[in-house]
């Protein structure tokens with residue numbers, strides 16, 4: 001028996017969401033009294049992988065081959081399924097991130113395993129049955145999925161279970177999966193990265209603004225606040241639609257769904273379609289001139305005031321705080 | 326090119342969310358159901374655009390009860406050529422995926438385009454499952470899709486950017502925003518939708534892999550704590566000492 005987590009490397013680092021998945025896997029392994037094993041597909045330095053020991057991983061199995069470097073859902077499904085079988089995994093954990101979202105349901109079919117997409121808590125076991133909580137209706141409710149299959153697949157919603165790190169180091173071993181040429185289906189032609197910014201879906205702090213800012217020329221203070229805080233920037237659809245901000249920043253029903261620890265909304269009314277993308281945030285701060293703005297109903301902290309006065313003050317106060325800590 | 330578009334039915338975003346039968350079922354009373362937005366705006370429209378350019382056929386499939394026929398007719402009015410409804414009350418994602426895959430196995434589709442995820446369960450389970458059941462490649466979160474000589478060029482979302490990939494057909498695609506511009510059905514479309522074929526087929530039995538045993542609403546509505554705009558330092562203090570997020 002074992003718990004196997006699928007871990008991804010990007011830009012020479014272990015993806016933050018993958019560290020969380022590995023930590024989640026270790027916690028599950030702990031409750032089942034088995035080992036936490038992580039799987040890495042493709043090239044990566046062994047000393048980097050050994051750091052997974054810090055989140056409780058005992059052994060990292062790596063298919064260290066340049067042919068496997070880029071994500072291919074069909075190929076990866078085959079490799080993860082083999083590693084799961086070889087390690088005798090009863091639970092396979094992935095991140096509910098861009099690749100995990102597609103890989104996990106494929107694995108569910110391949111392993112005939114019940115699948116819980118986007119878990120927000122650790123599973124509760126009762127014998128062979130696990131109950132796992134996830135958010136539904138865009139964060140307006142939660143659901144408990146019961147899984148009774150021998151093998152279970154769980155993908156973890158980013159930012160759900162902050163890892164507590166130790167100092168242990170994981171053993172790294174190589175595996176050679178059996179694959180055929182026909183398993184390689186996806187050829188990468190190019191990558192277009194938005195450089196210098198924190199990926200919105202991975203950010204712990206997010207500063208977001210909407211039509212209340214009056215025009216794209218006024219975003220300087222939002223970007224400054226975000227930079228000072230180490231936060232990502234986001235926006236409402238209304239401002240992305242008129243090209244004040246790039247579309248990849250837009251959150252909500254038709255944009256990204258995020259779950260940061262802190263979401264600061266400046267000059268955003270809080271329409272239900274916007275809330276759908278940010279409801280899962282741990283703490284929401286709303287800054288809006290209109291005390292009746294619906295966003296205040298979803299907020300933990302609110303300032304009824306003019307963004308053009310409040311945001312510069314917030315930058316000033318934040319810097320005071322930062323310098324004192 | 327033959328394209329299959331699986332469409333789902335979801336409660337309108339503004340619906341009141343409530344549960345019945347000891348919190349094991351969604352309460353559909355007074356709820357307006359719509360076609361899942363990414364299915365309608367992006368998956369379906371891109372399929373129709375590809376057909377208009379290269380010829381072929383767009384088939385929509387829905388797994389669900391007769392009450393959804395209005396939504397299926399809307400898909401036909403927007404421009405799908407025919408529709409299949411697998412008559413069932415879906416039990417889990419694996420059940421739905423199996424029905425779609427069973428149909429696809431008999432028809433040799435070049436492309437299957439699903440939505441990004443449904444706005445009720447927020448999962449994207451069906452697409453990956455169908456692809457694996459058919460043993461075909463799949464790409465999710467796709468914002469651009471072109472097909473030429475049996476090869477698709479796609480742009481997909483990755484953390485902090487996009488990636489362009491090439492994949493041979495047959496292929497399953499999960500549609501994301503920007504893949505197409507939504508179309509509103511016109512009068513001609515609505516008229517012709519009435520006579521387009523809608524076939525109802527029986528569902529095949531499958532294993533049940535998951536069961537929702539309980540739904541819950543958030544404990545209580547949030548209480549907003551107000552801070553004066555003249556005392557912004559207090560907000561910083563609260564975020565640090567009380568909320569502990571900075």
Ligand SMILES: Cc1cc2nc3c(=O)[nH]c(=O)nc-3n(C[C@H](O)[C@H](O)[C@H](O)COP(=O)(O)OP(=O)(O)OC[C@H]3O[C@@H](n4cnc5c(N)ncnc54)[C@H](O)[C@@H]3O)c2cc1C
Nearest residue numbers: 210211212236237238252253254267268269271273289307
């Ligand atoms: C099917 C559908 C899907 C949608 N999907 C999305 C989505 O994914 N994401 C999304 O965001 N929206 C979405 N929308 C649009 C959504 O309904 C709202 O229209 C949009 O979120 C409004 O953007 P906003 O809050 O920036 O603008 P507004 O609603 O115009 O709000 C501006 C706010 O700024 C405040 N304000 C004005 N001046 C100041 C100032 N000086 N200082 C501080 N505050 C000020 C105002 O009081 C107001 O509350 C969708 C709509 C539909 C119909």
Ligand SMILES: Nc1ncnc2c1ncn2[C@@H]1O[C@H](COP(=O)(O)O)[C@@H](O)[C@H]1O
Nearest residue numbers: 331332333388439440442443449450451
């Ligand atoms: N009952 C259904 N019938 C047909 N297609 C569906 C059904 N449910 C979901 N889908 C398709 O699968 C996609 C992902 O849904 P889900 O996995 O439920 O988030 C949707 O966008 C639809 O394209």
